[in-house]
């Protein structure tokens with residue numbers, strides 16, 4: 001059962017090519033619900049899911065899978081989307097904003113408008129550490145790209161880690177330490193019980209003065225009212241939000257006209273049929289061979 005969010009024709013075409021022996025039924029035209037073994041979607045009507053008694057797995061088209069928390073979907077394995085192309089787009093997005101604020105590129109717009117030629121000496125790249133909150137496949141790729149540009153990389157995870165060239169942090173104390181030790185903080189945390197509202201006034205107070213916050217994982221991890229207060233108090237110099245507590249961001253949100261907030265509409269990385277559909281087909285093949293698909297959603301961890 002296929003119900004992609006976008007690029008419907010491409011999804012159908014690629015899955016039909018990759019899985020020629022399978023009967024791909026495009027929702028809502030499901031002609032034989034009993035034959036449905038695999039469901040491919042981002043979110044889907046949980047009532048409708050009850051129509052497929054022989055469902056073996058759900059293959060999500062998204063990297064973040066908080067939509068499955070709460071147990072409303074059938075109790076079958078759920079596979080997340082781990083698409084290096086999406087991680088690459090997100091790394092480009094994060095790198096863009098890190099460089100933008102590190103090199104103070106925003107100030108040149110004003111200078112150009114005023115016909116002013118005044119070089120601003122930015123900190124050396126090696127003196128501009130970037131903290132990455134969430135260091136799974138996406139966070140790691142962002143770290144690799146920024147390290148390639150010469151930025152020192154700090155990483156925060158639940159369990160910590162050890163890796164040459166990366167300073168690892170873990171736990172609550174580690175969170176306060178990493179934001180204090182970084183000039184830009186990139187948040188790619190998933191939305192789980194543990195991360196919901198994690199970036200609150202207490203954590204924001206620990207950010208290095210004048211640092212930049214770039215959020216492209218899930219809006220629920222950040223308390224927006226606390227973020228605005230931190231910006232207004234001058235703790236943070238800017239925030240870039242690709243994700244917000246409520247999406248779409250309501251038109252009356254004060255975030256829209258905050259002079260130091262940049263908003264993009266959840267577009268730091270896209271699920272693209274061209275790369276994502278073959279990954280889903282490969283996971284279906286794995287399940288058919290009796291091998292574990294990956295990455296598997298773990299309901300206890302929430303991602």
Ligand code: GLV
Pocket residue numbers: 061062063064065081271
């Ligand atoms: C998009 O936000 C995703 O999780 O893939």
